Amino acid sequence: MTASLTFVGRSLRHSVRSVDALLTAILLPVAILLMFVYVFGGAIDAGGRYVDYVVPGIIVLCVGFGAASTAVAVALDMTTGVIDRFRTLPIASSAVLTGHVTASVARNVVSTSLVIGVALIAGFRPEVDPLRWLAAAALLLCLMTAISWVAAAFGLFAKTVEGANAMTFIAAFAPYVSSGFVPADSMPAGLSWIAEHQPVTPIVDSVRALLMGTPVGNSLWIAFAWCAAGIVLGRVASSRLFRQS
Amino acid sequence: MAYTIEVEGLTKAFGDTRVLEGLDLQVDAGEVFALLGPNGAGKTTTVRILTTLLAPDGGTARVAGHDVVNDPNAVRAAISLTAQEAAVDGILTGAENLRMMARLRGVKPGVADELLDRFDLADAADRRVDSYSGGMRRRLDLAMSLVVRPQVLFLDEPTTGLDPRSRRAVWDAVQTLASEGVTVLLTTQYLEEADRLAQRIAVIDGGRVIAQGTAAELKARVASETLEIHFADKPAQRVPVNAPDDVRRALEQHPDAERIELHRPSLDDVFFALTGASSEIAEPVR
Secondary structure (H helix, E strand, C coil), X not given: CHHHHHHHHHHHHHHHHCHHHHHHHHHHHHHHHHHHHHHHHHHCCCCCCHHHHHXXXXXXXXXXXXXXXXXXXXXXXXXXXXXXXXXXXXXXXXXXXXXXXXXXXXXXXXXXXXXXXXXXXXXCCCCCCHHHHHXXXXXXXXXXXXXXXXXXXXXXXXXXXXXXXXXXXXXXXXXXXXXXXXCHHHCCHHHHHHHXXXXXXXXXXXXXXXXXXXXXXXXXXXXXXXXXXXXXXXXXXXXXXXXXX | CCCCEEEEEEXXXXXXXXXXXXXXXXXXXXXXXXXXXXXXXXXXXXXXXXXXXXXXXXXXXXXXXXXXXXXXXXXXXXXXXXXXXXXXXXXXXXXXXXXXXHHHHCCCCCHHHHHHHHCCCHHHCCCEHHHCCHHHHHHHHHHHHCCXXXXXXXXXXXXXXXCHHHXXXXXXXXXXXXXXXXXXXXXXXXXXXXXXXXXXXXXXXXXXXXXXXXXXXXXXXXXXXXXEEEECCCCCEEEEECCHHHHHHHHHHXXXXXXEEEECCCHHHHHHHHHCCCCECXXXXX
16 A cells, blocks of 8 residues: 555656646647637538537547556656565565656646636536536546556557557547437448447547536446456456566 | 675576576675675675565575565565665655655654755755756665665675766765674676775676676786786777786787786776676776
């Protein structure tokens, strides 16, 4: 426990001191939001006001993208000699990964809050029921944790920073083939099947329903199940990979 | 009496490359023991196995009474490692690195200040380690290994690439620890270093121990003196000599000799004699 807390402190210090990475993590999501609302938004008809439709998609995209950068952070960290020192301590040395994941969640909470703040300024008008906001926050936290653990495993598996970067691309593009930006049924048949069955869609649908006050249906449980699966899989895989490498 | 480090028939291969081919070692409690050998002899692999970072293919290794494979956590509780590459966190400051180690080892963070003073790093305590020189990184690295006084300290080529001042600091630290009863296993390519620090030396080559003993015992295994013959136009040569006749013969064979020197045997000579390296003088070791 002490070890995990110590590594959380270490990773938070790393986050704050890696200025370029921090700026990318915070400013890129805001830039994407502004682009969709003001550049593409006028031409896309998703039924109703597009800003209300797209903001949940942007939030999920930002969470995915930000959390996926954990893969790069982990891969980079593994190349430093200090990891060997941690491995020769009488502690569960995979606590290093807990540090990375916790710091990633913290970074994402900051950037997601900023995106929501800018979205409100840009005309996003969500429901104000606090219970619905709480549920959405819980789901997003689960999503951040899940993607961060999977990304940590990916970073260990990839071994190089360049390889780990592939995770960022997957996380940055998967949301486009979902109900995040345009309704899934507006896509060609094959693509819309993928969009309806991939994890991003139930997550975006849940966040959208919770924040816009529409019925949530099954999608919330499916979304939580995907996140739980991600957390378990990512944790088990990354602990194993950490011991082997 | 049980040895503090006891290694029997250790083997390890990476793919087709066999690095250790049945290595045996016994190190007594409180002893400074040097593993001496050229690059690729298996020194680092041995240290990585003994510090639980690498699993051996065969053989057994016990450190502080615990098997490195079956009981790695008990081994880890008894050891500290200063590896070849400085194991420091470049993004943190020197003081933060030490406080982090203190927390991970479960001791008071105040130990950081003592260590910063002791290793002459107090002025740089609040600077990021990325801005440290090689010597400062190495001193911090050693300080991080000493947050708690380990029962066994492993030093893998602790002075490679260091300036004289930092080398001095490392040597002093090793001698202090030895006087406090810490068992030290160090690897080195520098024969002078082994001679100076270690009570006993194992010479390893090709993944096994080819000679073992005190510096004096090892020196006794080669000729009593060495003649170094220098030439104007080719590399110097070393010839073992035991009697004046040997010197005369050597000079007759090399009429073009420009200058000669007579040496008492050094560990270099022992090393070259044991590993069968060419009689030409190798590149200076530092």
